Amino acid sequence: MANTVSFEKTFSIGGDLTVNRLGYGAMRITGEGIWGPPKNHNEAIRVLKRAVELGVNFIDTADSYGPNISEELIAEALHPYSADLVIGTKGGLLRTGPNQWPINAHPDHLKEALEGSLKRLKLERIDLYQLHRIDPAVPAEETFAFLQKAQLEGKIKHIGLSEVGVEDIIKAQEFFEVVSVQNMYSVDNRKWEDVLQFCKNHNIAFIPWYPLSGGNMRAMEVLQRIADAKQATVQQIALSWLLHRANNILLIPGTSSVAHLEENLKATSIELTENDMQELDSIPQV
Numbered sequence: 001m002a003n004t005v006s007f008e009k010t011f012s013i014g015g016d017l018t019v020n021r022l023g024y025g026a027m028r029i030t031g032e033g034i035w036g037p038p039k040n041h042n043e044a045i046r047v048l049k050r051a052v053e054l055g056v057n058f059i060d061t062a063d064s065y066g067p068n069i070s071e072e073l074i075a076e077a078l079h080p081y082s083a084d085l086v087i088g089t090k091g092g093l094l095r096t097g098p099n100q101w102p103i104n105a106h107p108d109h110l111k112e113a114l115e116g117s118l119k120r121l122k123l124e125r126i127d128l129y130q131l132h133r134i135d136p137a138v139p140a141e142e143t144f145a146f147l148q149k150a151q152l153e154g155k156i157k158h159i160g161l162s163e164v165g166v167e168d169i170i171k172a173q174e175f176f177e178v179v180s181v182q183n184m185y186s187v188d189n190r191k192w193e194d195v196l197q198f199c200k201n202h203n204i205a206f207i208p209w210y211p212l213s214g215g216n217m218r219a220m221e222v223l224q225r226i227a228d229a230k231q232a233t234v235q236q237i238a239l240s241w242l243l244h245r246a247n248n249i250l251l252i253p254g255t256s257s258v259a260h261l262e263e264n265l266k267a268t269s270i271e272l273t274e275n276d277m278q279e280l281d282s283i284p285q286v
């Protein structure tokens with residue numbers, strides 16, 4: 001029997017919020033272009049409830065998903081929240097229309113964004129508040145100082161960043177402890193490998209967005225071959241590779257359907273061997 005690669009089932013965000021490594025990304029429960037309400041409100045509510053039923057205790061969202069819709073649906077489906085549920089939300093983007101995401105990480109905007117998220121999520125404090133983007137038009141120090149202040153005021157427990165390089169993380173750490181980094185990453189796109197390794201070495205959660213390449217994965221031949229051998233789907237293999245890749249990776253695959261949610265969550269029971277990992281590791285990158 002070939003050697004299987006072991007992996008941890010949980011990770012502690014900031015050392016004190018222990019979550020299952022396979023969570024849920026709540027961007028896809030909105031309308032077309034991540035704009036407006038979902039086509040099927042009841043299915044969106046069912047997805048959220050089923051996720052928690054199946055053991056998900058880390059949900060990723062943002063004020064900009066909808067905007068506001070994703071956070072409102074989370075509260076509608078799950079409030080009052082179970083004690084172990086960690087909701088990570090984000091601020092720093094505006095929404096001006098479908099598929100439009102202008103950046104605004106000015107403290108004035110972030111103040112409003114944070115207050116809005118607290119209200120919509122019906123929380124006194126956000127467990128994980130992630131800066132959606134560093135704003136090239138605002139000195140990063142001003143944005144970081146705002147987040148530091150909000151944390152000191154007790155509105156945020158832990159702070160994370162998104163789409164950042166190692167230098168950005170180091171700079172932010174002068175203001176607060178960076179507990180998570182959310183960057184685009186998947187089996188066929190490892191552009192941020194250096195950031196993953198930095199996070200791994202510093203026990204920072206690395207949260208890949210687009211873990212399924214937004215539903216359009218490349219290198220389907222390799223994924224399909226391994227999936228067939230394990231009676232799994234290519235999506236499950238892509239998620240399983242991430243679970244095996246590094247124990248500080250937290251997964252937030254997005255879906256609008258209960259069927260896909262259930263399929264994705266089964267990725268935790270797939271075992272990959274060293275040979276499988278080598279084959280997947282050698283998938284060509286975009």
Ligand SMILES: NC(=O)c1ccc[n+]([C@@H]2O[C@H](COP(=O)([O-])OP(=O)(O)OC[C@H]3O[C@@H](n4cnc5c(N)ncnc54)[C@H](OP(=O)(O)O)[C@@H]3O)[C@@H](O)[C@H]2O)c1
Pocket residue numbers: 024025026027028060061132162163182183208209210211212213214215216235252253254255256257260261263264
């Ligand atoms: N920080 C950032 O800048 C940033 C940017 C984008 C996203 N995010 C976060 O990351 C999360 C994940 O990213 P994502 O949702 O964009 O992409 P993703 O998880 O890579 O892919 C989601 C897409 O794949 C499809 N899908 C999911 N499971 C499937 C399955 N088992 N079989 C076939 N298709 C499947 C979904 O369609 P169905 O709805 O039909 O299942 C959806 O279109 C988001 O939900 C959001 O929370 C963060």
